[in-house]
Amino acid sequence: QMQLQESGPGLVKPSETLSLTCGVSGYSISNAYHWGWVRQPPGKGLEWVGSVYHTGSTYYSPSLKSRVTISLDTSKNNFSLKLSSVTAADTAVYYCARVIHSSAWKLYYFDYWGQGILVTVSS
Amino acid sequence: QSVLTQPPSASGTPGQRVTISCSGSNSNIGSNTVNWYQQLPGTAPKLLISSNDQRPSGVPDRFSGSKSGTSASLAISGLQSEDEADYYCAAWDDRLNGFCVFGTGTKVTVL
Numbered sequence: 001q002m003q004l005q006e007s008g009p010g011l012v013k014p015s016e017t018l019s020l021t022c023g024v025s026g027y028s029i030s031n032a033y034h035w036g037w038v039r040q041p042p043g044k045g046l047e048w049v050g051s052v053y054h055t056g057s058t059y060y061s062p063s064l065k066s067r068v069t070i071s072l073d074t075s076k077n078n079f080s081l082k083l084s085s086v087t088a089a090d091t092a093v094y095y096c097a098r099v100i101h102s103s104a105w106k107l108y109y110f111d112y113w114g115q116g117i118l119v120t121v122s123s
Numbered sequence: 124q125s126v127l128t129q130p131p132s133a134s135g136t137p138g139q140r141v142t143i144s145c146s147g148s149n150s151n152i153g154s155n156t157v158n159w160y161q162q163l164p165g166t167a168p169k170l171l172i173s174s175n176d177q178r179p180s181g182v183p184d185r186f187s188g189s190k191s192g193t194s195a196s197l198a199i200s201g202l203q204s205e206d207e208a209d210y211y212c213a214a215w216d217d218r219l220n221g222f223c224v225f226g227t228g229t230k231v232t233v234l
Contacts, residue, residue, distance in 0.1 A: 045228040110160075
């Protein structure tokens with residue numbers, strides 16, 4: 001059974017870069033699929049951050065595109081999220097997930113999720 | 124910023140049928156498939172419905188999805204206490220380079 005687990009600092013200072021890693025077990029991320037991130041500010045709804053294909057190509061949220069980078073590390077079987085110049089508005093639970101994506105079939109959804117990690121932006 | 128609109132809340136008594144709507148536009152629901160996620164309190168979201176109306180293995184058949192034009196719906200038949208959760212619709216949006224959009228979310232309460 002595939003499992004995903006987020007890791008990283010729970011506290012980041014304003015203007016610094018948020019860095020998270022999603023470890024994947026039970027499946028090799030270099031084989032196929034997109035791998036993505038979704039965040040949820042406290043008490044609010046879900047917000048898509050972006051995803052990376054197993055080939056390395058990426059999709060990013062238009063509102064975060066200038067600050068976000070998602071990449072794969074196939075040697076460690078994980079993928080990462082970097083969000084620069086953070087503010088309090090970036091405080092959220094960040095979830096990593098596997099993405100099913102097919103342009104031909106008009107599909108894009110998350111089928112396996114990590115448990116999430118709370119990242120607070122504060123000095 | 125959500126571009127799919129859902130009612131903030133819905134409720135019903137055990138055994139009742141509850142329906143949640145999700146309204147979008149031609150660039151998202153009108154052009155791509157809709158998915159639904161259930162988020163129980165304090166937990167990660169879980170895929171409930173994919174590709175408009177497909178239930179993943181393990182999802183009870185009292186959950187069903189449908190789509191028509193630029194709107195979609197999730198129905199819960201035979202509402203149970205464990206169905207009390209937040210529900211989100213989502214779809215791909217073809218604008219710009221493409222991006223995923225979530226609905227505003229609906230809190231379902233079992234009375």
